[in-house]
Amino acid sequence: MEKALSANVPQTDIPYKKKKNKYRKYSPLLIMMVPGLLYLLFNNYLPMLGIAIAFKKINFAKGLLGSDWVAFDNFTYLFKTSDAFIITRNTILYNLLFIVVGTFLSFACAILLNEIKNKVLLKFYQSIITLPHLISMVIVSYLVYAFMSADTGFMNHTVLPWFGIKDGISWYTEEKYWPWILSLVHFWKSVGYSSIVFFAALLGIDEEYYEAARLDGASRLKQIRHITLPILTPVIIMLTLLSVGRIFYSDFGLFYQVPMNSGALFNTTATIDTYVFKGLMGTGDLGMSAAAGVYQSVVGFLLVILANYIVRLYSKDSALF
DSSP states (O other), X not given: OHHHHHXXXXXXXXXXXXXXXXXXXTHHHHHHXXXXXXXXXXXIIGGGGGGGGGGEEOOXXXXXXXXXXXXXXXXXXXXXXXXXXXXXXXXXXXXXXXHHXXXXXHHHHHHHHHTOOOHHHHHHHHHXXXXXXXXXXHHHHHHHHHHHOTTTOHIIIIIHHHTTOOSOOOGGGOGGGHHHHHHHHHHHHHHHHXXXXXXXXXXXXXXXXXXXXXXXXXXXXXHIIIIIHHHHHHHHHHHHHHHHTTTTOOOHIXXXXXXXXXXXXXXXXXXXXXXXHHHHHHHOOHHHHHHHHHHHHXXXXXXXXHHHHHHHXXXXXXXXX
């Protein structure tokens, strides 16, 4: 009977009915997907229309559409300044340092966590190392100030006298110390949280690999080198590629709040983000700030494409796409 009925149905309607039944079957999941798609649309895609601001001289009386078109004048203004080299250099070098050293420290931290077999201690250490990530950068800036204040700071009044330095150091006017200070603050705040990804990947490694290696007499370092590292290489590459895409961005709170916006530290703490923010607050030039955002996004996109292409040359399976 069913065969007879199906024989009467036109062949062109069969794929349509299959699709309809498929959508009906997964309709609950499709409905659950709608809020996420709406958020993605309004938060990620509609703001892209604001790219037009980078090519206009914004006049609030005329509005966005009525403002004068100035083409690439906002970009030339951004990079004709005498500070363009300094802010670009600082942004790139700091991020390169954070990517390389941060990845190594996060990986090492995950391995150390994996060595802890007591679940209570493991949860305790995980909570301790991820806590700094949850602290606001404003609070972190005042913690640093409590250490580095020239008048009441812990360094000048407690630590430096131990080494015979009684005069103290004016930390917020000396540029040479801040690459170290900013790096230490960044790693203290981010390494614990970043290690969670590596730790989760470590939990997925079959214990039989390590048992076989121990039977062959492999030390713990050799197990890490020949088992852990090769298995986690795709994860490391993926996270590095994602970090490379934001190499022209910087942690605004780290470079603006922690140095307390000290002008004397400009050469070592200024980045593209902080420079644009100061320019926006000082002159209200929306076009220049939007141009900087477009520049960062385009360069970041090209860097991800280039880095992914290089990875594909050596290992297609490790590339993102």
